[in-house]
Amino acid sequence: MAGSLALAGLGLVALAPAAQAGTVTATVHCTLPAGQGESEGPQDITVELTPATAAPGDQVTAKVTLGPGPAKSTVTLDDVLTTPTIDLAMRGGASGTVTVTGAEVPLDVVTGESPPIPPYEGKFTVPASADGKVEFTVSKMISYTKLFGSTFQTVCNVVAGGDQTVAELTVGGGTGDQPTLNVGSPSAYTGTEITLTGTKYAPNATPSAQLCQADGTGCNALFFSSTNLAIDGSGNLSGKAKLATNVPDGDYLVQVADGAKSATAPLHVSKFVPSGDPVWDALSPASGPVGTVVQVSGSNLPPNTAVRLNGVNASDGLESGSKNYTTTGDGKLLPSPYTISTANTTNIRATLIATPGSPRYLLPFSVAAGQDSQGVNVTFAPGPLSMSQAGNAIDFGSATLNGQAQTLNGSLNQVTVVDARGGNLGWSLTGTMTDLVAGNGTDKIPAGNISWTPSCAASPGSISTVTSGTPGALGSAPSTLCTQAADSKTTGGSFTADAAMKLTTPEFAAAGTYTGTLTLTLV
Template identity: 45%
Template sequence: MRGKRVPKCFSGISERINSVSLDFSAPDLLNVRNQWAMKGCQVIRRRRPGVTGLLAACFVLSLGCVGAAAPLPPYHAKAAAAAAGTVTPTVHCTLPAGQGEATGPQEMNVELSPPVVAPGGKVHARVTLGASPATSAIALDDVPTIPSLDLAMSGGATGTVTVRGAEFTMDVPAGQPIEIPAYEGDFLVPVDASGEISLAPVRTLTQTKVLGSVFETPCDVVGDVGSVGTVTAEGTTSEPATLTAPADPVRPNTSVKLRGSRWTPGATPVPSLCAAGGGGCDPLKFTSNTLRIDSYGTLTGTATLGEAGAVPDGGYQVKVNDGTKEATAPLTVKAVAAGNREISLSSDSGPVGSVITVSGRNYNPDRWINIIGLDAAGTGLDDSAVYVKSGADGTFAVEFTVISDAVAAVQADEGNDPATVRTLPFTVTTEGGGGGGTAEQRLTTEVRAGTLSMTQAGDTVDFGTTVLGTDTGTQQARLNRVEVEDARGVNSGWSLTATLTGFRSADGNTIPADAVRWTPACTARAGSVGAPVAGSPAALGSEAASLCRMSPDGSRPFTGGRFDADAGLTLTVPEFTRPGDYSATLTLTLL
């Protein structure tokens, strides 16, 4: 890969990652700039039987409690009043980016509803936290923030549950106690719970997105603290879901295969990574997933762990929640241990202007590797510096340009750590026998921005014929390949989504749109800049579903190129459906 040239003082800076929402409101659309909207249609046909047819460490926001979300109504018929309590424990906060620690009292109030749930039932919590001992050194505006609170259960159930609020943005004053509105979230009591369950706070976690990275401020409750409320589990529950994860250790930044049974058919599973004791559950520790639950309640797919810096080595619990059921399984994470770091050059000599490949192995995974040329005195030549991130296997490769005849060696280090410096000599050669002089000519050209566009390989998808009473009613097909071309030369990203109408026959009979599910896939063609992300498996309908997206990438000056997207399609025909030819229209939208 080609390395990115940067000033030496920025070597090792973390790449910037921005999330793109696919659900725009009308005011959001007014803020979209220099984007093109195109729509393409693919007709899906159904035949009736028998018919043919800045420096990263300049500042980091430190918060101990945050939250803002609209309250949700209680759902249990017995919820005449919410169970609520207030405690003021001492909390010990660990500030991010090595800023130190902070300890002090913090008021915590939790309202729980309904007061009675079935084993495995859902509890709604409203959390109000007082000012935290962790504060911000500087004032910041519009900081994306996600709050959560761990509650320890005792009595009718044991273990830890997590109340996680929705992400929101906030303005943070400098050096002042931060007053944050209450936030709300849900959790499920264990399926074996019985009787009165007492809940006590044990830990808050605040995640803030600054400079394109997620920074965490955990605050642990010191000593025993009283209960903030109780919930009673009584009655019967449905059969509990099961979950299995790999027994062998897995690496960060790799996909983890998950399997399970007895889940809610057709529900959307969401994976989280929790501490070994079950608390601190965080969906952000998985960067993407392909999990799906079929009509029989079988869970399949993978979830991709975050990078080594976000998921340290250790024992965890992976939890999956489908909105009604949840289950956990143990998971061990272990990165490739750094060994005797080695670098190599594709060539150890060449003239000025040569482009060589610098390779390395036995490095820590997911770390920034800084490459720089040295002169004969061992001084770094700043204009030659490039950087690259090591892979999950601890290797890297990057192109390095010999910028002048002063280059006498090439040096690599891992994250500016002097102990990791490795150096190899390089000899600048001259062409011919010398002499002759030099001359310069100035070459110019103009590059103009192109457009964002798409084309599709076809406009019809045929699911074939279903014979009622003899088939399973499930048919497979594949979406025609869609090619997205981004020739704008900007770093604004794009999204490709789809909606689907219901199927309708000539007689006016219908098959609902959500009878079709898809599993998207997308790839970048050779020479393209940026890595597209496929949407999650989902049922289709009037709400836009993501097929493929490209997020702005702060580590690059622009993204662009050609990208291919398609999806596996599954049609499940309802058991009692009128025979006939059915068709529906799938509309693709590129923004």
């Protein structure tokens, strides 16, 4: 399945100061997860900052390119989801550390070889106290790997060569109003949601959230397990962010950025500790015929802990199978459904699975006499895998030739993929690009002068997730926009695919309009 987009025109825009990049060779000591050992050796590290000048509170993009490292994989696996990060220490016009987090990417790892982490980009916020020339050095790199339902860390600390400057940034005065951020409550438990509001953000921008140390350094997006934030047309921020369960107790700053500027607000984070015995609510309802669905709930429970429910008889013998639920970060079991399946059921038994020696809590239920049941069936036929696009033309505008390469911005018309097949299959959405050809039919701009940064999301109601492709140049070889991996469970849903696009013009070219075709293929 394929679609095409026509690209036309070239446009001159005002360029930010040139990007600043540097490469260092440092000795890193890596600790592999799950007891796989340690390794030490040299690694080339390149960091490119864009723009090269900024104001306090601005967002700066760091592109990180890593050479092969000393850490070698002990297994061979395909499509291992990995999130790379790098800590950069500041000196000169600023102090402390900033963390750059790349996008999650699937990696194919081979036994005895270094994991092939591709170049990645992330943003960090210029500290409010920064002024003048700021030099950055590499202090640490961490890769977060998702495997077998768990997240593992490979930590590589710089043990030699850490004093080498890998990048520089010139910090000047502020540039206009800074955004504001408010947290609904000054404290929160791990594993719970916090409410965020703010003002003076870039209208309709896409916000991103991180949790930083109290001094503004060490920002980490992975300390939020999920976010649901939006900025409206007036620049007002609203939404929620859920704290991860592994955030250490302490004082932090919540940072929300719009891609150019950011704001912070203080937050104290701690793990909920129950006091006394659990509190169980009465079943709702507490009586009814076989087939009744009751709601089980409680509070003052261990946080983020699995609770197993079973229907039992008067002798505490099992009458029906298990249903497992998880408590919230503040120790509550939200109303959780359980179906009464036999007439001998007298209680629903609740057990805290991860708590050694957990008592068996019995919640009474009365089965009403005299009832019949009727089976209910429904059959679904598999549907299609399809896509649609909001438009069929990408316009980079116009430019005036001046003997210098120029960078022009555009956006992919949003593509919607619907997977209604009802199976456990995956899919891939890729793009290929032709050269841009002038009206004279002879002069061309190579397809590789066009690059994109994919951004894909699952719509509400989807039952599987989607992974964005890696930013990079386009060409005749397919470049991934979005993928959904096959799974042992049912996959499907509606997914949106967007991409920020850039065109780098030649220094010299024939005047006129250039056109080409971006072809999108869904398989």
